[in-house]
Amino acid sequence: MMMLRRLALLLTLLLAPLAAMAVEPDEILSDAKLEARARALSAELRCMVCQNESIDESHADLARDLRLLVRERLQAGDSDEQIRAFLVQRYGDFILLKPPFKLTTWLLWGAPFLVLIAGAGVIIFAARRGRASTASTDGLSESERAKLDSLLGKDGLS
Known part of the structure; x- marks a missing residue:
């Protein structure tokens, strides 16, 4: 069976x-x-x-x-x-x-590569921007940090 x-x-x-x-x-x-x-x-x-x-x-x-x-x-x-x-x-x-593959079909063949390159560019840009924003707050002097804390309402809490 x-x-x-x-x-x-x-x-x-x-x-x-x-x-x-x-x-x-x-x-x-x-x-x-x-x-x-x-x-x-x-x-x-x-x-x-x-x-x-x-x-x-x-x-x-x-x-x-x-x-x-x-x-x-x-x-x-x-x-x-x-x-x-x-x-x-x-x-x-x-x-x-x-x-x-010819002049009239180059975009059809190249579009996947263009999308990959654009995506990689966006990821790199976002990563650099993220690093730059965290680096900018780390380089504050004591007076700048105190002023930032007072503006954010962190008076002496940090």
Whole structure:
């Protein structure tokens, strides 16, 4: 009985990735090589509706349309690069899950580093300011400390 449960669990785990794909049976090409190319291309293209998954994984109508378009262009004899170029021309570099590094996408690639540098700058600034504020009260003369204590209402309490 335990062995049967383990086998069922193993089959579930092995078949789970197949259920995650959104490709419908009527979309699948009869030519296995073209279908493999279509799947590879679909995995590189961003769903413009979901934006965080490929068109191969998305169940959105636009993703289905794009999957069908990719397959039509493959059947028409277009190369993978021609299909990518066509979609980039239509939707921009954003359609690529891994956009190329170029002048128009430098901020997209550089933003994480800019945020890290800005965060480090804020931390350093705050640390220096904290040290400066504690150092400024430590360097008081006795008369200045007495005046500060009287202003704060600490007459002789310190």
